[in-house]
Amino acid sequence: MGNIQLNGDTKLFGIIGHPIKHTLSPVMQNAAFQELGIKATYVPFPVGVDNLETVLKTLPQMGVSGVNITVPHKQAALTLMDTISEEAKKICAINTVLFKGNKLHGHNTDGIGFIRSLEEKGINPKGKNALVLGAGGAARAVAVALADAGVKELYLYNRTRERADLLSQHIDHHFTYCSPHVLEDHQIRSKEDLEHIDIVVNATTLGLNPSDPIPVSPIFFKKGTLFYDLIYHGETNWIQVAKQSKMEVLNGLSMLVHQGALSFEFWTGKPAPVETMQTALEKYLCRSEN
Numbered sequence: 001m002g003n004i005q006l007n008g009d010t011k012l013f014g015i016i017g018h019p020i021k022h023t024l025s026p027v028m029q030n031a032a033f034q035e036l037g038i039k040a041t042y043v044p045f046p047v048g049v050d051n052l053e054t055v056l057k058t059l060p061q062m063g064v065s066g067v068n069i070t071v072p073h074k075q076a077a078l079t080l081m082d083t084i085s086e087e088a089k090k091i092c093a094i095n096t097v098l099f100k101g102n103k104l105h106g107h108n109t110d111g112i113g114f115i116r117s118l119e120e121k122g123i124n125p126k127g128k129n130a131l132v133l134g135a136g137g138a139a140r141a142v143a144v145a146l147a148d149a150g151v152k153e154l155y156l157y158n159r160t161r162e163r164a165d166l167l168s169q170h171i172d173h174h175f176t177y178c179s180p181h182v183l184e185d186h187q188i189r190s191k192e193d194l195e196h197i198d199i200v201v202n203a204t205t206l207g208l209n210p211s212d213p214i215p216v217s218p219i220f221f222k223k224g225t226l227f228y229d230l231i232y233h234g235e236t237n238w239i240q241v242a243k244q245s246k247m248e249v250l251n252g253l254s255m256l257v258h259q260g261a262l263s264f265e266f267w268t269g270k271p272a273p274v275e276t277m278q279t280a281l282e283k284y285l286c287r288s289e290n
């Protein structure tokens, strides 16, 4: 797996967001290009909200082939696409753009990436009761994916109740067979309300800082419930406490890899080398955490 020489034939991909300094996507996408011998490179583009439209219109003219879109642009990008995939329409956000000529084709791989990360562990959410904590971009993709996958009951909880209500209405509108329940503050401290949950997903930013409180205590859940933290940097306190309480646990690394692999496939039309991407990330995180 040698380094690819950059020259006039090299295809260019990237990620647009703000802040973007800590993105891990270049690590896994460049590893994938190298593994398959594709003459391409992937770089971060720091782009503020005021410049999103100009940048998205300019990049294809500069020969860029595709980009990922991250915080804070995922929803704003939706209005700037020429075509939008069914998946992106369902989530109402874009995380992947393919440039063809001057046309922008928008897609979203977060939800399928999340489901693939479950499938990889032999977990099928169909018929299960799931609780999603948070109502931001990640929670939206996960909640929509769970509704799409046929969960039995979907519960939502967010610090700002109105945002959970909006997400619930969105899902209710798009999926005739799924009508989410928005939990009140007292309900996420109640065994009666939580002990039938099979999968709980932390899609809040709680845990990014080691001094953060845990989003919900495992004491209210039955043993063996899956505690899935979307944070991908090692083990959060929440995951550690859940393990001590005999819960199943998963962190966000696998979702990160799968959403990236699906973006790679959308751009290149080739099967992504998922293992290579995962190993590149694990090695990088191991180096940066030591």
Ligand SMILES: NC(=O)c1ccc[n+]([C@@H]2O[C@H](COP(=O)([O-])OP(=O)(O)OC[C@H]3O[C@@H](n4cnc5c(N)ncnc54)[C@H](OP(=O)(O)O)[C@@H]3O)[C@@H](O)[C@H]2O)c1
Binding pocket: 071, 133, 134, 135, 136, 137, 138, 139, 158, 159, 160, 163, 202, 203, 204, 205, 206, 208, 230, 231, 232, 252, 253, 255, 256, 257, 259
């Ligand atoms: N593994 C992956 O592939 C992947 C992909 C995307 C995101 N993520 C992770 O998912 C998390 C959420 O990302 P996002 O893009 O959805 O962020 P976001 O859009 O900014 O949403 C943040 C969410 O966290 C909640 N929150 C923030 N501070 C809180 C606090 N002190 N107490 C309770 N809730 C709080 C917010 O609630 P309010 O509405 O009340 O503000 C909101 O629901 C991040 O940790 C991110 O790293 C992982």
